[in-house]
Amino acid sequence: LMPVAYLRRSACTTLGIIVQKYGGSSVATAEHIRAVAERVKKVHDSGHGLVVTVSAMGKQTDRLLRLAGEVSRDPSPREIDQLLSTGELQSVALLAMALHDRGVAATSLTGPQAGMKTTGRYGSGVISGIQPDRLRGLLDEGQVAIVAGFQGVNALGDIMTLGRGGSDTTGVALAAALGAERCEIFTDVDGVYTADPRIVPGARRIPVILSSEMAEMSWRGAKVMHPRAVELGALHGVEIHVKSSFREGPGTIITGGNGLEHLETRETVAGIVHDLDVSRITLTGIKTGPGTMSRVFSPLAEAGISVDVIVESAPKRGTSDVAFTVRRGDFSEALRLAGAVADSLDGRVEGEEELGKVSVVGTGMLNRPGYAARMFATLGEAGIPIRLVSTSEIQVTCVLPAGRVEEAVRVLHRDFELEERDV
Numbered sequence: 078l079m080p081v082a083y084l085r086r087s088a089c090t091t092l093g094i095i096v097q098k099y100g101g102s103s104v105a106t107a108e109h110i111r112a113v114a115e116r117v118k119k120v121h122d123s124g125h126g127l128v129v130t131v132s133a134m135g136k137q138t139d140r141l142l143r144l145a146g147e148v149s150r151d152p153s154p155r156e157i158d159q160l161l162s163t164g165e166l167q168s169v170a171l172l173a174m175a176l177h178d179r180g181v182a183a184t185s186l187t188g189p190q191a192g193m194k195t196t197g198r199y200g201s202g203v204i205s206g207i208q209p210d211r212l213r214g215l216l217d218e219g220q221v222a223i224v225a226g227f228q229g230v231n232a233l234g235d236i237m238t239l240g241r242g243g244s245d246t247t248g249v250a251l252a253a254a255l256g257a258e259r260c261e262i263f264t265d266v267d268g269v270y271t272a273d274p275r276i277v278p279g280a281r282r283i284p285v286i287l288s289s290e291m292a293e294m295s296w297r298g299a300k301v302m303h304p305r306a307v308e309l310g311a312l313h314g315v316e317i318h319v320k321s322s323f324r325e326g327p328g329t330i331i332t333g334g335n336g337l338e339h340l341e342t343r344e345t346v347a348g349i350v351h352d353l354d355v356s357r358i359t360l361t362g363i364k365t366g367p368g369t370m371s372r373v374f375s376p377l378a379e380a381g382i383s384v385d386v387i388v389e390s391a392p393k394r395g396t397s398d399v400a401f402t403v404r405r406g407d408f409s410e411a412l413r414l415a416g417a418v419a420d421s422l423d424g425r426v427e428g429e430e431e432l433g434k435v436s437v438v439g440t441g442m443l444n445r446p447g448y449a450a451r452m453f454a455t456l457g458e459a460g461i462p463i464r465l466v467s468t469s470e471i472q473v474t475c476v477l478p479a480g481r482v483e484e485a486v487r488v489l490h491r492d493f494e495l496e497e498r499d500v
Contacts, residue, residue, distance in 0.1 A: 094126040094216065094257040098226065098248030102265040103322035104168050105135035113263075113322065114175035117221060121181055125258075126216040128251055130226040131172060132244040133164025154199035155235060158228075162187070162236045165225035165244070173223050183221040186211070188228035188236075193247065195229035195237040198381075202237035204229060204246065207254040216255075224251060242303030249306045253313035260310065260317050262302060267321035268329035269294070269301050271348040271495040276483050279496040283329050283347065288317075290347040290438055291331045293472050297436040298352030307331060346439035346448070349489050351482050353433040355385075356408040357464060358415050359400040363424030365392045372422070373399055376414045382407045386434070386467040386476055396424070400465055402476060405430055432464060433482035436474040437489060449473045455492040461485050 097117070104110050113131075121127050133141075141160050145152045152160075169185035176183040188195075192208030215222040226244025231237045239246055245262060252260035269291065272280040288311035295304035301319055310317045311333055320328035360373065370389070377384055382403055390398040403411045412428045419426040437452050452473050456463060461484065465476040477485055490496065 093124065094128065094252075094255050095120060096128045096130065096248050096252040096255065096257045096260045097263060098244055098260065099129065099131045099263045099322060100244065100265070101132040101135050101137070103263050104131050104172065107171070109322070110134075110168075110171050110175050114172060114179055114181075116263075116322075117172075117176060118179050118181050121221055126255075128212060128216070128222045128224060128255065128257070129172065130224045130244060130248045130251060131165065131168040132226050133161075134168055134171075137164040137167070158199045158236050158238045161238050162225070162228045165227055169223045169225045176221060176223075181221055182219060183223055184215055185223045185225075187225050188247070189230035191222070191224040191251075193224075193229035193250075195231050195239065197237070199235075199237055201240040202229060202231065202243075204239070204250050207250060209251075209254045212251070212255065242305065245303040245306035246309060249310045249313075249315050249317065252315045253309065257315070260315050262306075262317060262319045263322040264301060264319065265322065266301060266319075267324060267326045268319050269299070269331075269348070272486055272490045273351065276351075276486050277349075277490045277496075280490065281496060284327065285330045285332060286347055287440055288331055288333050289471060290440055293436075293438045293469075294348060294350045297350040297434070297438060297472065297474060298354075299348075299350045302331070346437055346493050346495065348438055348495065349486050349493070350436045350438055351433060351486050352436075353479055353482060354404050354406075355402050355432040355434050355476060355479070356405045356411075356428065356430040357400060357402050357432055357476060358408070358411055358426065358428045359398060360415055360419045360422075360424050360426050361398045362396045363399065363419055363422035364395060365397045366395075369397075369422070370399070373415070373418050374401075376418065377403075377411060380410060380414060382411050382414075386465050386474060388465050388467075402432070402434070402465065429464070431479045432476055433479040434474050434476045435482055435485045435489065436472050437493065438472045440471055451492065452489060455488050456485060459484060459488050461488075 099113050138161055173183045173185040194206040195202035196205040197203045212222050226247040228236055228238050249260050268282040269286055270280040270282055274280045288307055292304050292307040295302050295307055317331040318328055384401045386402045388400045408430055416426040461481045463475045467474040
């Protein structure tokens with residue numbers, strides 16, 4: 078078994094392979110599956126080698142989780158993965174049947190049958206390698222290989238799922254392993270937009286976006302692509318195309334951005350992204366010293382709680398304040414753990430749940446003065462309070478009251494003149 082990091086070096090150099098991924102909304106009904114089969118047939122008939130990975134139908138994963146909760150008070154993570162993996166198996170088998178009806182040779186495969194190896198924890202596995210021999214054999218026979226997304230097999234031989242959005246990661250990893258021309262992600266939107274079109278009707282489709290920008294937008298709340306998949310594509314040089322399953326169009330190309338034609342004239346701000354799954358925890362008046370931050374965050378890491386924005390105040394008289402954000406589902410446990418740490422450091426803890434965050438994302442923003450100030454001024458003029466701020470080379474994020482997030486997205490989109498973008 079070869080690690081993912083080395084798959085592309087030995088991947089087949091034959092041109093003409095395309096990997097397509099269809100999300101749950103794209104295969105939600107029998108009618109949708111038939112429409113996907115028609116699209117797949119066109120690509121196959123054009124002479125390309127084709128690998129298709131699909132998600133579970135519609136809300137099937139949620140339905141299976143609810144069913145698990147009805148039969149067990151505390152189902153084991155291993156059995157949850159066994160259960161959830163069946164959702165994708167339905168999709169791949171049904172799509173293979175639809176292709177057979179259209180005279181297209183196709184074989185459906187589970188993640189393990191496709192050579193997908195995983196490691197880590199049940200429910201949040203990571204791809205450790207791919208053995209694509211069976212896939213190559215099917216492609217050599219002229220077949221369409223249909224692979225269940227979101228899953229692989231661990232060292233024990235157990236099914237392990239990749240966490241939410243794992244089908245995106247499956248598609249990009251397969252493209253890397255096979256040396257594919259590109260990976261096409263089909264979803265219910267026709268590309269990546271400068272903001273959520275449901276909030277900003279004037280939001281514009283972005284025709285080409287850098288992998289670094291797309292990854293940041295995904296981490297900050299954009300739901301179009303899973304950030305793990307974007308980063309994997311950037312690492313292995315996989316060009317990703319985001320398109321609509323329901324209508325034709327150019328979509329958005331996610332690329333590493335090696336072209337030099339627009340070095341200084343390209344758009345600096347790619348888009349405005351928001352996330353409503355945010356809560357804040359603040360430890361105040363805690364004793365500071367070597368190892369203090371480790372004492373605060375190690376218990377959270379051990380509990381599997383991801384921390385996003387972190388702000389520490391300058392120490393005064395041997396004490397300081399530390400604030401951070403977590404997902405709302407982790408708020409209660411994080412507050413409990415932080416409270417224990419605050420007590421041990423002679424401080425106190427407080428929390429706030431009804432928060433969201435808004436991010437302005439774009440390459441090189443902090444190398445061009447004024448973007449952060451412009452964001453703060455816009456929010457200030459709208460009377461929107463800022464709880465926390467996080468910045469990097471590529472983004473400025475403000476944590477806000479949840480009820481003001483959509484307004485913030487609209488005023489920032491307007492003031493950064495993103496509706497003027499020519500697409």
